[in-house]
Amino acid sequence: MASKRNFSSAVFGHKLTEQFMQNCDQPNCVISPVSVFLCMSMLKRGANGVTEEEIDQVLGTAIGTQTEAIDLMKVFGQYSRTQFILSIANGLILQEGFEPLFRFVADLQTDFNASVKNVDFGSIEGVKKLNDWVSHATNRKINQIIDSPIPDTVMALINAVYMKGLWSKPFFELLTKKESFNTASNSAVETDIMIRTDYYEYIRNEEAMFSVAFLPYNCSSFYNFDQNQVTDWEMGILLPDENGNHLNFIKYLHHDALKKLRQKSMLRKLEVKFPKFKFESSIDLIPVLKRLGIKTSFTGLADYSKISRDGQLIVDTFLQKCRIEVDEEGTIATAVTMCAAAVLGSFVEPPVIKFHVKSPFLFFIYHPILNIVLFCGYVTNPAV
Incomplete structure (x- = not known):
């Protein structure tokens, strides 16, 4: 029963928040650990071997089980009232011509209610379609997750959280x-x-x-x-x-x-x-997740064979944008987390960003x- 358990996201969320806050140099910051947890949980569905084990260890989830994120989705599903609005949206954005394994797509659609969209990541129109998805999912509070084409990308997993209280x-x-x-x-x-x-x-x-x-x-x-x-x-x-x-x-x-x-x-x-x-935060999550113990996921050793067998995939982008507004009436907070994968060979290791x-x-x-x-x-x- 939800009221008698601690979600794995609570343990992961604190570790993530601690790493982020201790390494942030902005005057104000905000992060949504739940959004990162859900995005990582979708990525986990495509991971195999050591890569899957590392994600499980960092998320605090039991290896081989898939219930933690599903439980969260069910809990959040009950909040859609006029006084307190909490909506969760998940997306699987695919490069035109890239066909992931049927089981991976079906799992995300069934367990995460993920919408599937095909775009050309290397075009301005593809960037617009991706950002339009983000804008719609956040009630137009966050209108952009990327600002230019990402031609080597073949797949992006996106989670959006919108809350108005x-x-x-x-x-x-x-x-x-x-x-x-x-x-x-x-x-x-x-x-x-x-x-x-x-x-x-x-x-x-x-x-x-x-x-x-x-x-x-x-x-x-x-x-x-x-x-x-x-x-x-x-x-x-x-x-x-x-x-x-x-x-x-x-x-x-x-x-x-x-x-x-x-x-x-x-x-x-x-x-x-x-x-x-009222402010926004933009977070490169790769350095933070590496410090938490994600080792192979962002390297050529990553095993995402449950997503596709046509070439080795590597996660080269993991971003989150958050926005929060607090005034006399209440709070509006929203977050978008995006994990993007490219085919190995086109990957360039992003620089590690130091914060204080x-x-x-x-x-x-x-x-x-x-x-x-x-x-x-x-x-x-x-x-x-």
Whole structure:
């Protein structure tokens, strides 16, 4: 039963988030670990031998089983309400003339509800068709995943996540005003700060010197039979004490630690001051996944013989774009993850990008019963 288990995506998601945040040099960042998990799970269906074993090990899934991603798809399928919208779309985009194995295509269509489209990756029209798919799947919030033809590509796997949630206790726009926000560099910026005094789940950790508030969205569509109550998705805000380095607190986003924090939280009356923010992140996932233990998937040793036997495939592109908007009404967050494969011989190893992260607070969109982090990020300068 979904409410009594921890999805493998929760373990993988924390490792991925930790690697990304510790190596990001942007003032604000956001990642959707669930989107990466689903895209990797589709890729796993085509992997064989050592390549499949490595993907299983990094995802935390049982070798030979295919249930984890299917479970996630079923859970997300129940959220399509007007107050809280959560949609998942998967796509298999094929180069014209490239014919993968029937079993691979059928598995993605059956278990991931993946749409199949043929394009010419080497043409401007092919790029447009790919980006049109992305735009439609994200409700036009992300309109582009690639900006030029990728002629050596024969296949792309895409996952898109779109979420729109209204606060169950919205902020009043008339109370929003410019206030000072201290950035990670100890400089002050003026930005729009929302204000509301109300009751929220809250926990204070005096020893570790941080506080967490949980701001619920108006969805009430998941019934927790264990506690006989309805549970909402919510945004958690982990706020270190003044001068605290946010990187030291990423460990509290681990699924076990996060679950304990939420269970120990208590309803308290809070005066919440929270900045409005809106930004995007673009992530090259290959260096991050390599650090997690994916070794052969991005080299000539990769075995994707369950996709095609006509030439050896190699994954040369693994990207994610995320966008998040937080205002008085609620949150709109969306992500697109794309994994593209080429025929061996046309592959050029992408350069490893080094990042360095700094931020005053973390945020995560989380379900306390399912124990799933849908989006996670930080903000150091909401005025950007």
